[in-house]
Amino acid sequence: xxxxxxxSLAGQHAVIQQLSHPETMTSxxxxxxxxxxxxxxxxxxxxxxxxxxxxxxxxxxxxxxxTCQACVTIAAGTHADVNIVTTEKVQYAxxxxxxxxxxxxxxxxxxxxxxxxxxxxxxxxxxATNVLLKAIEEPxxxxxxxxxxxxxxxxxxxxRSRTRHINLVIPAVEDVAQLLVGxxxxxxxxxxxxxxxxxxxxxVARWLARxxxxxxxxxMIVNLPMTVSSASAAVESADNLHKLVQDEAEAxxxxxxxxxxxxxxxxxxxxxxxxxxxxxxxxxxxxxxxxTARNRRxxxxxxxxxxxxxxxxxxxxxxxxxxxxxxxxxxxxxxHLTEYSAKVSAEHCLSSLEAIxxxxxxxxxxxxxxxxxxxxxxxxxxxxxxxxPL
Amino acid sequence: xxxxxxxxxxxxxxxxxxxxxxxxxxGGEEYIHTRVTDSVKAQLKKAEPDTEIHHLSAAEYQxxxxxxxxxxxxxxxxxLLVFDDMHKMTDAFxxxxxxxxxxxxxxxxxxxxxxxxxxxxxxxxxxKKAGQHIEAKPIKSDRDRIEFLQAxxxxxxxxxxxxxxxxxxxxxxxxxxxxxxxAHQLISDTQGTITExxxxxYYGGRVQATAFKVAxxxxxxxxxxxxxxLRHALATGxxxxxxxxxxxxxxxxxxxxxxxxxxxxxxxxxxxxxPWQAQRIMATARNWTPVNIxxxxxxxxxxxxxxxxxxxxxxxxxxxxxxxxxxxxxxx
Ligand SMILES: [Zn+2]
Numbered sequence: 001x002x003x004x005x006x007x008s009l010a011g012q013h014a015v016i017q018q019l020s021h022p023e024t025m026t027s028x029x030x031x032x033x034x035x036x037x038x039x040x041x042x043x044x045x046x047x048x049x050x051x052x053x054x055x056x057x058x059x060x061x062x063x064x065x066x067t068c069q070a071c072v073t074i075a076a077g078t079h080a081d082v083n084i085v086t087t088e089k090v091q092y093a094x095x096x097x098x099x100x101x102x103x104x105x106x107x108x109x110x111x112x113x114x115x116x117x118x119x120x121x122x123x124x125x126x127x128a129t130n131v132l133l134k135a136i137e138e139p140x141x142x143x144x145x146x147x148x149x150x151x152x153x154x155x156x157x158x159x160r161s162r163t164r165h166i167n168l169v170i171p172a173v174e175d176v177a178q179l180l181v182g183x184x185x186x187x188x189x190x191x192x193x194x195x196x197x198x199x200x201x202x203x204v205a206r207w208l209a210r211x212x213x214x215x216x217x218x219x220m221i222v223n224l225p226m227t228v229s230s231a232s233a234a235v236e237s238a239d240n241l242h243k244l245v246q247d248e249a250e251a252x253x254x255x256x257x258x259x260x261x262x263x264x265x266x267x268x269x270x271x272x273x274x275x276x277x278x279x280x281x282x283x284x285x286x287x288x289x290x291x292t293a294r295n296r297r298x299x300x301x302x303x304x305x306x307x308x309x310x311x312x313x314x315x316x317x318x319x320x321x322x323x324x325x326x327x328x329x330x331x332x333x334x335x336h337l338t339e340y341s342a343k344v345s346a347e348h349c350l351s352s353l354e355a356i357x358x359x360x361x362x363x364x365x366x367x368x369x370x371x372x373x374x375x376x377x378x379x380x381x382x383x384x385x386x387x388x389p390l
Numbered sequence: 391x392x393x394x395x396x397x398x399x400x401x402x403x404x405x406x407x408x409x410x411x412x413x414x415x416x417g418g419e420e421y422i423h424t425r426v427t428d429s430v431k432a433q434l435k436k437a438e439p440d441t442e443i444h445h446l447s448a449a450e451y452q453x454x455x456x457x458x459x460x461x462x463x464x465x466x467x468x469x470l471l472v473f474d475d476m477h478k479m480t481d482a483f484x485x486x487x488x489x490x491x492x493x494x495x496x497x498x499x500x501x502x503x504x505x506x507x508x509x510x511x512x513x514x515x516x517x518k519k520a521g522q523h524i525e526a527k528p529i530k531s532d533r534d535r536i537e538f539l540q541a542x543x544x545x546x547x548x549x550x551x552x553x554x555x556x557x558x559x560x561x562x563x564x565x566x567x568x569x570x571x572x573a574h575q576l577i578s579d580t581q582g583t584i585t586e587x588x589x590x591x592y593y594g595g596r597v598q599a600t601a602f603k604v605a606x607x608x609x610x611x612x613x614x615x616x617x618x619x620l621r622h623a624l625a626t627g628x629x630x631x632x633x634x635x636x637x638x639x640x641x642x643x644x645x646x647x648x649x650x651x652x653x654x655x656x657x658x659x660x661x662x663x664x665p666w667q668a669q670r671i672m673a674t675a676r677n678w679t680p681v682n683i684x685x686x687x688x689x690x691x692x693x694x695x696x697x698x699x700x701x702x703x704x705x706x707x708x709x710x711x712x713x714x715x716x717x718x719x720x721x722x
Contacts, residue, residue, distance in 0.1 A: 231680035232650035235642050235687075272445045365695045371638045374645070375691035378684035 004066030005051040005075075009041045010179040010202055011171025018166065019049045022060050028053060028113075029164040030139040033121075033155065034148040036168025039201025043086075045168060046117045046146040050074050050082050053144070054111040070111060081111035086119040097128040101135040104143045114143045121147035122154035129156050136162050171200050173327075180209055193332050199312060204305065217244060221306050222313050222330055225352065225380045226340045234381060238373040245306060245369070249298035257291045303363060310376075311356050313337070314349045321346045344382050355379035404524045405541060409433045411494045412521025414476075414514065418506040421566040422526035427472055430501055434470055441468040448502070449478035456486040460498045469498045476504035479513070487513040491520050529566055531662025535559045538566065542573040543584070550576075550584040557586050560602075561593035600628050601636040608712050609640050609686075611677050611719030620712050630704040634694040637715065641687050643671045649680045677719040686715045 006016045018024065032049075036042040051071045052064035065071055073079040083103060085096070100116060108114045118124075124132070136145055136159070145163070149155050152165060176195035179202065180186040186194070186209045197218065198205035208214050221241065228234045264287055265272065268280055276284060312329040319326050320341040328334055359376035363369060404422045407413065407429055415426050434441040444459055451473070459471055473483070487510075490500070502517060504510075517523070529538055536559050543550045550558075562572045572593060576584055600623045608616035623633065647657055658668035678686075693711035697704040 230649045231645045231684055232648060234684070235645040273443055362691060362695045366698050367691055367694045368635070368638065370642075371687070371691050371694060374638075374642065375688045378645075378687055381680075381684070383681075 003052065003062065003064035005048040005055075005064035005071060007066075008179065008183060009044055009048060011175030011200075012041065012045065012168050015045060015166055015168055019045070020052055020064065025052060025060055025063060028144055030143065031136045031145040031163040032147065032166060033152065033160065033163035034146060034166045034168065035151050035154075037150060037170055039198070039203050039205075040168040040170060041202055042148045042168050043117075043119050045166065046119075046148055047074060047084070049146065050079075050115045050117060053113055053115065054079065054082065079111065081108040081113065082115045082117065084117045084119070092124045092128050094125065094128045094131060097124065097131045101131060104135055104145070105140050107140075108142050112142070114140070115146065116143070117146045117148070119148050121159070122149040124155075126156065129159060133158055133162070171202070173200055176200050176202055176205050180206060184209065186210075196327065196329055196331055197309075197312070199308065199329055217248070218309055219333075220244070221309050222333065223336075224377065225310065225313050225317075226336065228377050228380050230381070231378060234377040235374050238370060238377050241306065241373055241377075242370045245299055245302040248302045249295055252298055253291070253295050260287060260291070299369070300363070303369060304360070307356055307360050311353060314353045314356070317341045317344065317349045318346060321349070348382055352380050404526060405545065407522065407524055409437075409499055410522050411496060411499060412491065412517055413499065413501045413524065414504065414517040414521060415502065415524045415526050416504040416506065416514065417526030417528065419526040419528045419566060420505075421570070422524075423474075423503045423505075424567075426524060426526075427501065427503070430499060431470065434468060434499060438468045441470055443470045443472070445472045445474065447475045448473045448483045449475040449480065451480045451483040451486075453482035453486060456483070456490050460490060460495050460500070462495050462497060466497050470501065471498060472501045472503065474503050476502045477507050477509050478505075479510045484510050484513045488516055491516050494520075530564070532559065532667070533662065533664050535564070535566075535569060539569055539573055542570055543577065546574075546577045548577055548584065549582075551586060553586040554584050554589045557589045558593060561589065600626070601632045602640070604633055604712065605636040605640040606674075608637070608716040609644060609674050609677065609719055611716055613713065613716040616712055616716045617709070620709060624705050624708075630697040630708040631694065633708050634690055634697055634711070637690045637711070638687070638694065640674075641683060641690055641715075644675045644678055645680075645683045645687065647672055647675045648678050648683050682718045682721060686718055689714055 002016045002020065006020070009016065032046070034042040034046050036045075048064065051066070051074045054070040054074060055063035055065055056068040056070050057063050057065050066075075070079060074082050077084050083100065085100060100118070104114065104116055106114060118132075133156075139145070147155065147159065147163065152160050152167075173192065173195045176198070177188070177191040180191035180195065181188055184206055186206075190209055191205075194205045194208040194215075197208060208218065221244075224237055224241070228237050261284075262272070264283060265274075268276075268283065270276065270280075316328040316330050316333075316337050317340065319328060320338055324338075328337065330337060355376045359372045362372040362375075404415065404426050407426050409430060413426070413430065415423055431441075431443065446455070446459075456471070460469070463469075473479075476483075479487075487502075494500070500521075504514065508514075529535055536555050539555055539559060540550075543555075558572060558576075559569070562569050576588065580588055600619070604616055604619045604623055607619060620633065624630070643661060646652075646661060652660065654665060654668045654672060657663075657672065658665050661668065661671075663671075689711050693707050696707035
């Protein structure tokens with residue numbers, strides 16, 4: 001059984017073994033690259049590794065206890081010798097990276113090491129990466145860098161060749177479900193349903209398990225292929241889906257946006273009632289720009305999730321064409337899906353999957369979401385006589 | 391300024407708001423919340439420059455606050471209490487609000503802003519009965535946007551041509567605040583009747599209008615005129631993505647009716663358009679089968695992606711799309 005700090009990492013047995021090896025703990029490589037698909041826990045793995053390195057337990061085999069001062073403060077993001085850097089922006093600015101590099105030269109104050117964890121290292125421009133590269137090449141003695149990115153291909157080859165690579169796998173459904181049961185106290189059947197529905201994305205699985213509304217929204221989305229049977233229904237559904245996604249993004253950001261505005265007002269010594277003097281307006285404009293960018297990202301993420309869920313439906317339908325005993329992503333909708341699979345061919349499922357991929361590419365290429373969704377949903381309509389192939 | 395009076399006006403226009411002891415603004419259009427608040431403030435300050443203004447959130451309201459704030463003051467100063475976020479009001483706010491309506495203070499203006507929904511229904515009903523109720527429904531349809539603009543110009547005692555109104559609404563888009571800002575700029579910058587040319591000069595309204603003409607003729611199956619209009623549009627600086635955007639909008643409307651059994655009236659209200667516009671769409675839709683319009687939307691999406699950088703020649707990508715779409719119309 002792994003030490004406590006590793007317990008939140010589902011299904012990464014090989015990685016845990018590698019990182020808690022006594023030799024790794026006593027003389028760690030000074031630069032690491034953690035990769036793994038979204039939701040596999042790459043950031044969590046980096047943090048847990050930092051905890052085992054800094055843990056105050058004397059016995060090496062006990063490190064990563066999760067209860068000592070070092071373990072607790074790293075989990076909270078407040079440990080003086082562990083910087084955890086993350087960005088909500090689309091890219092890191094070069095100045096952000098310069099600042100980190102200068103921090104890297106500080107000696108650790110209380111811990112054994114100074115550790116710098118950079119999440120989403122794939123969002124670093126080439127120029128920023130080159131600044132970082134120099135720091136990694138000539139590391140101060142007690143400094144350890146940990147970078148994380150979706151895949152090794154997402155970071156420059158020069159970074160890849162100078163870091164030790166830790167690759168997280170997509171965890172098994174069973175492992176994710178067990179984590180939800182053990183850590184979050186979710187009831188077993190729901191945990192399994194959500195682990196499958198999320199396609200083993202730990203964060204999404206937990207979110208679904210905890211929110212009946214999120215499950216309801218997801219069910220509405222995965223039912224689309226089965227309900228859209230006419231052109232008018234397809235464009236109407238595209239409109240609904242688009243609004244659903246916007247509402248979701250809006251709901252997740254509106255409270256935070258208002259709080260940020262109030263705190264900015266306060267910091268400038270203004271009240272809600274005052275008119276903002278012209279020379280201070282730039283602060284508000286900057287805040288609004290940041291909020292707009294974040295909101296756009298939230299919409300993008302919600303759309304992306306919807307596409308993944310829709311792909312799951314067609315993958316299930318394909319599975320049903322082949323065998324009746326394989327587990328489905330949407331196992332909870334099996335009767336429904338079985339009935340529908342009798343009406344559509346495997347070719348139609350494949351072309352629908354292709355339509356989903358095309359829509360994702362279009363969204364990435366700035367096609368208006370509504371238009372991309374309309375084209376996709378229209379492609380979901382099974383070709384009957386009235387709706388013959390082009 | 392008139393002294394506070396009780397009005398039982400229900401669902402009055404937000405433009406006509408007058409100062410009275412109880413005002414409820416209800417609905418999701420935040421811009422109207424802002425305008426009503428500004429107007430009430432201005433009216434009060436004009437009558438009584440020392441009016442005390444309190445801006446509070448009903449979502450964070452705690453028991454007793456209202457009674458304390460609204461209690462009569464020694465010298466009878468006027469007060470404005472603005473309660474934001476009433477759609478998230480606390481239970482204490484409902485209780486205190488109901489109690490306050492029974493014993494309102496004539497020196498106080500209670501202005502409640504409710505973002506929509508039914509939270510606090512008992513209090514809402516009581517406020518509607520005892521005070522001014524102003525609807526702030528989100529403005530979505532073309533017709534409502536044009537009406538909104540019309541009222542902005544009327545308020546400023548300015549004339550604007552119907553074509554100019556439409557061009558302005560098309561050029562600015564959905565956001566009410568932006569529509570108002572554009573109207574106010576035209577009002578302050580120009581003199582005399584505002585024409586389509588004025589709008590064009592300020593907001594390039596015709597750019598979109600030209601793009602729409604291309605879409606109209608292509609979806610009506612007029613290949614020749616469509617390509618000629620397209621070339622003219624591109625030559626006069628209309629961006630290829632403006633063309634794909636207007637095709638997307640038009641094709642969406644056609645798809646909405648192509649296999650739905652909607653009457654002209656139902657269509658007009660579903661799409662938020664005027665009856666004559668709905669009639670036009672239904673006529674266009676007769677050229678289309680469900681499968682063909684699906685194919686057209688696919689072509690438009692592809693051309694839009696190409697115009698945004700996936701193809702080297704955006705104009706060529708759009709021209710190919712226009713030709714194919716016009717060729718599909720009328721093919722049953
Ligand atoms: Zn520890």
